[in-house]
Amino acid sequence: MRLDRSDLNLLYSTRYSKEIPDAYEWLMLDAIEGERRLFIRSDELDASWSTFTPLLKELEAKKIAPDLYLYGSRGSVGAHYLAANYNVRWGDLTGDN
Incomplete structure (x- = not known):
């Protein structure tokens, strides 16, 4: 360097x-x-x-097969279901609690 x-x-x-x-x-x-x-x-x-x-x-x-999702989206539907199993709100960027 x-x-x-x-x-x-x-x-x-x-x-x-x-x-x-x-x-x-x-x-x-x-x-x-x-x-x-x-x-x-x-x-x-x-x-x-x-x-x-x-x-x-x-x-x-x-x-x-991998879970597909649209470019620019917040992820696949499967990710939301997985997160819900653990009481996690996946990709929720609205700021509402």
């Missing part, structure tokens, strides 16, 4: 004359430069797979 003294100018394009790379380009540059803080370790990846693989195999074996 390299620190750079800068004025409080919140417009990156004004402060730096280079073209602003998109997110994937930044990610690739960070990987090439060996920036490890942005990526998980191999033991973390192994732990994740050992946790989720049995679940994924069970979902596949039982042919359980």
Whole structure:
């Protein structure tokens, strides 16, 4: 990591004359430069797979399909039923108590 003294100018394009790379380009540059803080370790990846693989195999074996819902909605109907089983008001953003 390299620190750079800068004025409080919140417009990156004004402060730096280079073209602003998109997110994937930044990610690739960070990987090439060996920036490890942005990526998980191999033991973390192994732990994740050992946790989720049995679940994924069970979902596949039982042919359980995900609950679909419309983009921009507050979630699937199934989520509301699940929350109701535990007396939780799922996705209620009206502020009425």
